[in-house]
Amino acid sequence: MNNISTTNNWDSSLYEDKHAFVWQYGEDLLKFLNPRPGESILDLGCGTGQLTEKIAQAGAEVMGVDHAFAMIEKARENYPHIRFDVADARNFQVDKPLDAVFSNAVLHWVKEADSAIASIHQALKPGGRFVAEFGGKGNIQAIVKALYRALESIGIPQPQIENPWYYPSIGEYTSLLEQQGFDVIHAILFPRPTPLAEGEAGMANWIQMFASSFLTGLSGEQQIQIIRVVEEYLKPTLYQQGTWTADYRRIRVVAIKP
Numbered sequence: 001m002n003n004i005s006t007t008n009n010w011d012s013s014l015y016e017d018k019h020a021f022v023w024q025y026g027e028d029l030l031k032f033l034n035p036r037p038g039e040s041i042l043d044l045g046c047g048t049g050q051l052t053e054k055i056a057q058a059g060a061e062v063m064g065v066d067h068a069f070a071m072i073e074k075a076r077e078n079y080p081h082i083r084f085d086v087a088d089a090r091n092f093q094v095d096k097p098l099d100a101v102f103s104n105a106v107l108h109w110v111k112e113a114d115s116a117i118a119s120i121h122q123a124l125k126p127g128g129r130f131v132a133e134f135g136g137k138g139n140i141q142a143i144v145k146a147l148y149r150a151l152e153s154i155g156i157p158q159p160q161i162e163n164p165w166y167y168p169s170i171g172e173y174t175s176l177l178e179q180q181g182f183d184v185i186h187a188i189l190f191p192r193p194t195p196l197a198e199g200e201a202g203m204a205n206w207i208q209m210f211a212s213s214f215l216t217g218l219s220g221e222q223q224i225q226i227i228r229v230v231e232e233y234l235k236p237t238l239y240q241q242g243t244w245t246a247d248y249r250r251i252r253v254v255a256i257k258p
Contacts, residue, residue: 025194026051026104026133032186032254033131035060039099042123044089044132045106049075049082055102056082065092090115097125101132108135111166113173117180124257130182136189136251137169142234143246147207147214150229154222164213170251177255186254194248202244203231 030051035041037059043052046064048071055062056079065087066072075084089103089110101120110116120130148158168176174184196202204227207214215223231239238245 025192027054029102029104029131029133029252030054032252033100033102033129035062035100040096041100041102042094042098044092044101044103044120045109046075046084047071047105049079049084051102051104052082052084053079060099090119092119092123094123098123098128099125100129103130103132103134105134107132108139108165108167113166113168113176114180117176117182121180121182121257126257128257130177130253130255130257133250133252135165135167136173136249137167138249139165139167140247141249142237143203143207143211143230146230146233147211147226149233150226151214153229154225161214164211167249168251173251173253177253181257182255183258184253184255187252189249189251192248192250194246196244196246199242200244203227203234203238206244206246 033041033055035055035058039060041055041060041062043049043055043062043064046052046066049064052062052064052075062082064072064075064082064084066075066084067086067088069086072084072086075082089106090112101123107113107116124130144163148161151161152158170187170189174187177184196206198205207227207230215226218226234244238247
């Protein structure tokens, strides 16, 4: 269910190889989920399935869904013993009510947050829990500013480029959860500067993987130019000792369906 609002053309191999931090940081979120043997759990936006497998190792009956077919294909290849399906966070349905819905690094791609929350609520048993982490207010603020600045430098004004992400504040997101009937028992917004792999190429790879919508319609030469301007602008603050760092801020929530 990654990248619902923009493109479905995810390079699953590049994601696994260069962007493993996406699911590696999610391992910490599993402590909040605390999956137990026999529980039925959905991994919403499972990507290539690494965290789905960890939930299965706890003895839970887990299924992974993602909006990107390439991700699901790779997940099935990685973990053939787990069920993986293509589905949309905004309108997915389950065969029977679940004990938990888990989601890591996905819901900032879903601008229709109320639709996703309604689908999650509907999928849970009474007493079921929703455990999620994704980009929150202020996430990658420096990178986005640099992208807009770079586009303006080649004559593309900011309003022409739609920001593909949804980065809510705690107040905004917990209000949406409560409006759909959830009890929010934990919510936190925190900075998590995240080192990017591939040394000097780290920022360019990140932009091509996650911010490709800013480059849509540009020639190859223009894309290279944009990335160079972004790197030049960000280098003093986000590049140290051969490593790029993304200025991530994450929101983490745990909510219960009464």
